Amino acid sequence: MQTEDNVLPPTQLSEDTAVCISVKGLKESWQKWSDEHQEYQKHNPFTQDTRPSVVVPQRGQDDYGRPLQGSMTEQRGKDACTHISREVQELCEVIRMIGERRDKGGSNSKWKVITVEFGKLFEHYVTISNKLVGILLRARKQRLVDFEGEMLWQGKDDQVVITLMQ
Known part of the structure; x- marks a missing residue:
């Protein structure tokens, strides 16, 4: 045996x-x-x-509300952040391409901004991504764009002007 x-x-x-x-x-x-x-x-x-x-972990600690370092959850979060950052950059490029350059402070100001109406951006951007409003909200949170109101709705807010800040 x-x-x-x-x-x-x-x-x-x-x-x-x-x-x-x-x-x-x-x-x-x-x-x-x-x-x-x-x-x-x-x-x-x-x-x-x-x-x-x-x-x-207690509130105020560095690791509070965060996944363990080196875990797959942490990696998925980093990957998602990278993906969303790319989409925000792509949105800013689309606004630069289709937007109009305007004076920021008045007719004799040397500061120029790029603006586009939401309806025009939606028409152009709908073939790129179906998450336009969410990406616009993220870009506004990062102070890359600015627009009036909390949410934009197709049809109702087509004339809302979106301003590219950078």
Whole structure:
């Protein structure tokens, strides 16, 4: 009979012995995953675990409301931020292309701005993305564009002027 420490060469293994070795490997793999998961749960603030070793970030700490560093959640957040930044930059380029240059302070001002009406931008931009209003709101939050009102609606707000700030 074979023990865990005494492994026979492959030529001497029977079918039953091969099954025991693979079951042993499965057991070790499962145990490793279980140990790692238990360790992870010690740091998970949403776990039902009531042991005092659970660390819950408090408001004001740097890691409060943020995913663990190096986690897939953190990477997905970074990827999403990069994607949205690209879309905001693309929106600004479209406004530069189709917008009109105007004087900012008056007729003899040397400051020029680029403006476009929402209806014209919507007509042009609808073939690029179906998220125009959301991207406009993000760009306004970053102070790249400005417009009146909290939300823009197709048809109702077609004459609202959108100003490219940079």
